[in-house]
Amino acid sequence: MAKxxxxxxxxxxxxxxxxxxDHIPAKSVFLVISILGLDRIPHQIMVGTNLDSRKLKKxxxxxxxxxxxxxxxxxKIALVAPSATLIVIKDYTVVYKAKxxxxxxxxxxxxxxxxxxxxxVENITTSFTVIDKEDLVLSCHxxxxxxxxxxxxxx
Amino acid sequence: MAKxxxxxxxxxxxxxxxxxxDHIPAKSVFLVISILGLDRIPHQIMVGTNLDSRKLKKxxxxxxxxxxxxxxxxxKIALVAPSATLIVIKDYTVVYKAKxxxxxxxxxxxxxxxxxxxxxVENITTSFTVIDKEDLVLSCHxxxxxxxxxxxxxx
Numbered sequence: 001m002a003k004x005x006x007x008x009x010x011x012x013x014x015x016x017x018x019x020x021x022d023h024i025p026a027k028s029v030f031l032v033i034s035i036l037g038l039d040r041i042p043h044q045i046m047v048g049t050n051l052d053s054r055k056l057k058k059x060x061x062x063x064x065x066x067x068x069x070x071x072x073x074x075x076k077i078a079l080v081a082p083s084a085t086l087i088v089i090k091d092y093t094v095v096y097k098a099k100x101x102x103x104x105x106x107x108x109x110x111x112x113x114x115x116x117x118x119x120x121v122e123n124i125t126t127s128f129t130v131i132d133k134e135d136l137v138l139s140c141h142x143x144x145x146x147x148x149x150x151x152x153x154x155x
Numbered sequence: 156m157a158k159x160x161x162x163x164x165x166x167x168x169x170x171x172x173x174x175x176x177d178h179i180p181a182k183s184v185f186l187v188i189s190i191l192g193l194d195r196i197p198h199q200i201m202v203g204t205n206l207d208s209r210k211l212k213k214x215x216x217x218x219x220x221x222x223x224x225x226x227x228x229x230x231k232i233a234l235v236a237p238s239a240t241l242i243v244i245k246d247y248t249v250v251y252k253a254k255x256x257x258x259x260x261x262x263x264x265x266x267x268x269x270x271x272x273x274x275x276v277e278n279i280t281t282s283f284t285v286i287d288k289e290d291l292v293l294s295c296h297x298x299x300x301x302x303x304x305x306x307x308x309x310x
């Protein structure tokens with residue numbers, strides 16, 4: 001009886017409609033939640049982390065019911081979890097599945113590291129060319145300063 | 156085939172050994188993760204939030220494999236999620252289940268709001284008497300200032 005009870009309590013069902021972000025490096029799972037603002041939305045969310053993975057050593061997975069991400073949000077995921085896979089589910093069926101990709105240019109979502117850059121002084125949308133996808137180096141369209149992986153801050 | 160695949164991918168099994176924190180108010184789930192430092196541990200973690208609940212409107216649940224919380228950690232949970240239930244599981248069986256409780260006195264885990272309090276100036280362990288469990292008001296043992304719910308910061 002006790003066994004049955006706890007099994008029921010811990011059961012997590014598949015989502016009917018929504019998005020699954022899979023193959024997130026375990027150390028970045030709560031960062032992805034934070035940069036996407038998933039800690040402040042009313043949707044049902046399931047998160048698993050430090051799960052065994054063939055591709056990664058330890059992976060995390062996030063499932064958000066009834067939510068579909070915009071391209072800017074997907075670019076944020078790509079910047080902090082480039083190994084991630086995005087799976088869109090409708091009526092329990094996969095209707096889209098793809099690895100996220102770091103785009104050639106990044107607009108709006110990242111702050112320029114240069115405090116004197118016009119995008120930090122005036123109300124101007126940032127824009128960067130990705131000059132190194134592997135090590136993640138962004139070159140500002142306005143001041144040409146490089147913003148590196150460890151300095152990326154989201155707007 | 157596609158349906159089967161995704162169902163498998165989303166399946167989350169019950170934990171064999173560890174702790175379940177249930178009946179967390181949905182808005183406090185990621186706060187509980189943060190104050191317990193669960194975003195920095197290597198244990199398998201499952202989180203569900205904005206789930207329907209009879210007791211609360213929307214609840215969250217956190218399951219941590221192979222981890223058992225110390226009384227100081229349980230007191231932290233009680234302070235930010237007083238409705239929470241703690242369930243300890245060994246070999247898929249519930250061996251302990253109880254609602255967390257705000258204790259009469261709180262030591263070590265909370266900072267005093269008074270910047271001039273000796274606990275903020277010297278290396279002295281904080282200690283508070285809980286004078287209101289409902290609204291959560293703590294009275295400092297040293298300076299007698301009240302630290303209220305909205306000002307509680309953890310050490």
